Amino acid sequence: MFGLLSLRKTTFVIASAFLLIGAALAVLYFTSPRATLRVTTGLQGTAGEKFINAFVAATKTAHPRVRFEPVPVANAVESSKAMEDGKVDIALVRTDISPPSNGQTVAIMRRDVVAFIVPANSSISDPSGLAGKTVAIPEGPLQQYNSNTLDTILSYFNIAPDKVKRVFLPISEIGLAIHHKQAAAALAVGPVGAGDPEAVVAAIAKATKGAPELLAVDQADAIVKRFPQFESIDVPEGAFKGHPPTPDDTVTCLAVTYRFVVPETMLNVVAGLIGKSIFDTKEKLMAASPIVSQIEAPDTDSKSPLLPIHPGVVSYLSSGNQSFLDSLQQYMYIIGIPLSLFGSLGAVLIGQFRNKKLVTDQQQVYEILVIADAARTADATEVDRLEGELNTLIADCVNKLAKGSTDTSQLPVSSLAIDHARRAIDKRRRDLAAQSGAPVQEAG
CATH class of the missing domain: 3.40.190.10 (Periplasmic binding protein-like II)
Incomplete structure (x- = not known):
């Protein structure tokens, strides 16, 4: 729940930032141009x-x-x-x-x-x-x-x-x-x-x-x-x-x-x-x-x-500075509005992508907790199987982290779940060892 609320806030901030960036770029484009115009020099000495x-x-x-x-x-x-x-x-x-x-x-x-x-x-x-x-x-x-x-x-x-x-x-x-x-x-x-x-x-x-x-x-x-x-x-x-x-x-x-x-x-x-x-x-x-x-x-x-x-010169000479500034404003809208829309759309897509990663990461945490819960009553064979599943999930988490395909905000939750599952498996091994008198083999 808290992860989803955080996602919505992040998406809103990103969308707002893109709106501001789009408008700022359009304004800067016209008020602070940095252009190079090539012009012929005319005949030498003329x-x-x-x-x-x-x-x-x-x-x-x-x-x-x-x-x-x-x-x-x-x-x-x-x-x-x-x-x-x-x-x-x-x-x-x-x-x-x-x-x-x-x-x-x-x-x-x-x-x-x-x-x-x-x-x-x-x-x-x-x-x-x-x-x-x-x-x-x-x-x-x-x-x-x-x-x-x-x-x-x-x-x-x-x-x-x-x-x-x-x-x-x-x-x-x-x-x-x-x-x-x-x-x-x-x-x-x-x-x-x-x-x-x-x-x-x-x-x-x-x-x-x-x-x-x-x-x-x-x-x-x-x-x-x-x-x-x-x-x-x-x-x-x-x-x-x-x-x-x-x-x-x-x-x-x-x-x-x-x-x-x-x-x-x-x-x-x-x-x-x-x-x-x-x-x-x-x-x-x-x-x-x-x-x-x-x-x-x-x-x-x-x-x-x-x-x-040229039509642009006709417009300037016919209407004067005020109308010319209106034309500049129209160009600002032409550039600024699409930038803002594309920026907002990008923010939504990013949000959806992050939401998908969040759901996947939470599903893994749930599976780890299920392993921890099942370990409490498992026999020796079942404990070995649960430990294998836990190691597979841990390896998958590490690979996703290396590829950047996991939500790093979920790492603390995943770490706690993994630690909880390991402790549950180790405790069950000690209990089974105590019952049979065999030495205890720690998980991992």
């Missing part, structure tokens, strides 16, 4: 690489339990491939350079204008006028990608790539190439503000002694529908400086974007946390890299099929 380094440093300070592991890549194509191959959790990609098929947007690092720049009084009024001309492109790690972007835009106007010659030059030489008619226009891809377009405008203005012009792309919306890697952007007056300013009025152009993307299979809560971390650390990152000021949240209403915004 603004992307500088930003990644600054972001990793700032996030390490803000979230010491989340570690970012930089994964070097040779170029923008490799960055996308690393995402598709599952080698990274976050990749920095440019929308017009082999975007990963399984990527979804977390944040936009910056927008780069695809700027067609011509000298003052040029006869070229839009990109279609580049047919049969030479275009100067700033040399560097992205020169071939920018040339490919030119090919894509020309294809909209049904202009074959070989109809437009291109030369790759240092920015400082592009102005002279334009001035000496070695090139009719320049193509520079970069942000509004400091970047390649502004530097090319300055070089052309210096060499030609005139204010360069930025070609408008009036068909920008139609091009974007056909080629979703582009966006339409309005470049404000004076975006690329100059005197007079370039452009001299707002001009519609095409743009490409650098984006942080994650796999579409990433949990919503994780993608949301990454986005939140980027936006929360923006001010700290600006001190390390000015380009951070251009980071922006993606448009939650965008229906672009290319690198769509």
